[in-house]
Amino acid sequence: MNIIRTVRSVAFSSIPNRTLSTTRSLSTPSAQYTAFEVNDKTGIATLTLNRPPVNSLNLELLTEMRNCLKDAETNKCKGLIITSSSNSVFTAGLDLLEMYQPQDERVKSFWTALQSMWMELYGSKIPTAAAINGHAPAGGCLIATACEYRVMLPNFTIGLNETLIGIVAPKWFVSAFLNVVPRRVAEQAITQGKLFTTAEAHHVGLVDDVVNTKEEAIAKCEQFIASFKNVNPYARALTKQQFRIKELQELEQQREKDLQIFLGLIMQPSVQKAMGIYLEGLKKKSKKQ
Numbered sequence: 001m002n003i004i005r006t007v008r009s010v011a012f013s014s015i016p017n018r019t020l021s022t023t024r025s026l027s028t029p030s031a032q033y034t035a036f037e038v039n040d041k042t043g044i045a046t047l048t049l050n051r052p053p054v055n056s057l058n059l060e061l062l063t064e065m066r067n068c069l070k071d072a073e074t075n076k077c078k079g080l081i082i083t084s085s086s087n088s089v090f091t092a093g094l095d096l097l098e099m100y101q102p103q104d105e106r107v108k109s110f111w112t113a114l115q116s117m118w119m120e121l122y123g124s125k126i127p128t129a130a131a132i133n134g135h136a137p138a139g140g141c142l143i144a145t146a147c148e149y150r151v152m153l154p155n156f157t158i159g160l161n162e163t164l165i166g167i168v169a170p171k172w173f174v175s176a177f178l179n180v181v182p183r184r185v186a187e188q189a190i191t192q193g194k195l196f197t198t199a200e201a202h203h204v205g206l207v208d209d210v211v212n213t214k215e216e217a218i219a220k221c222e223q224f225i226a227s228f229k230n231v232n233p234y235a236r237a238l239t240k241q242q243f244r245i246k247e248l249q250e251l252e253q254q255r256e257k258d259l260q261i262f263l264g265l266i267m268q269p270s271v272q273k274a275m276g277i278y279l280e281g282l283k284k285k286s287k288k289q
């Protein structure tokens with residue numbers, strides 16, 4: 001696998017136009033699981049999730065993601081694309097090992113980091129797009145639906161499958177999903193824990209476009225971001241905020257309560273048991289392959 005390096009605090013306005021290399025990526029010692037590059041010409045940032053084998057979202061990855069999102073906004077990037085370094089998984093969602101038999105302080109930090117990352121992404125002032133180049137269950141779907149645009153490669157799956165694991169998708173997971181699919185479809189799918197195939201997701205509007213390669217997916221995201229080129233960024237950001245402020249304020253005001261509800265649910269013996277069985281199933285399947 002290519003070693004992907006990470007850029008931090010690169011002011012887009014300070015990046016000179018270069019003809020040979022069009023992306024800038026510098027390394028910082030603290031970034032382990034993400035690559036963050038800014039295209040010099042377009043000003044678009046790409047955040048690549050890079051935590052093999054399945055980009056499961058642990059505390060460190062979530063923290064890095066949030067830092068990259070903040071950097072993209074601070075540096076006035078023209079937009080942000082999220083994708084994965086894997087050929088088959090966008091992200092497998094939350095790292096189940098963070099929630100299974102967890103340590104008290106770590107699991108609190110983990111959930112708090114998820115809340116922060118989501119608020120940063122959902123409330124980002126700049127255009128956001130997901131190039132979904134692999135499976136995107138649960139937390140993967142959460143990231144995709146927090147973006148303004150989604151394009152997906154064929155023959156993968158996406159959805160909120162929490163009920164199949166014996167856990168519950170919190171309200172803010174559901175509200176972002178509801179932004180993109182009709183209520184009836186959402187209720188049925190989320191209660192069933194349905195994972196949509198790419199074709200099904202496109203049919204119900206969970207993804208906007210389907211393309212065959214990662215390169216095409218990135219190009220589609222770039223087109224989406226470029227569609228705002230004649231729009232005042234400040235007016236755009238305020239307009240976007242009007243659509244999203246309710247969910248953001250709700251979570252902001254209820255962060256502690258949301259954390260306590262999360263802890264209360266996952267610490268239930270029956271939930272721990274169900275998670276253990278699910279993890280065991282994943283491991284057995286992985287050994288067979």
Ligand SMILES: CCCCCCCCCCC/C=C/C(=O)SCCNC(=O)CCNC(=O)[C@H](O)C(C)(C)COP(=O)(O)OP(=O)(O)OC[C@H]1O[C@@H](n2cnc3c(N)ncnc32)[C@H](O)[C@@H]1OP(=O)(O)O
Nearest residue numbers: 056092093094095096137138139168170262265282283286
């Ligand atoms: C009233 C309101 C109350 C609200 C209270 C809140 C309650 C809690 C809410 C929690 C919300 C949860 C969100 C989530 O995101 S949970 C995670 C859901 N994810 C999944 O179900 C996906 C599971 N993974 C898969 O299906 C496959 O791995 C996948 C299709 C993604 C890829 O398949 P592939 O064949 O490529 O890879 P393997 O299955 O062989 O996996 C390789 C190894 O990775 C391990 N793995 C996979 N997924 C996870 C994961 N999510 N977390 C941790 N580990 C994972 C897998 O076990 C393999 O490990 P080994 O190599 O060690 O065997």
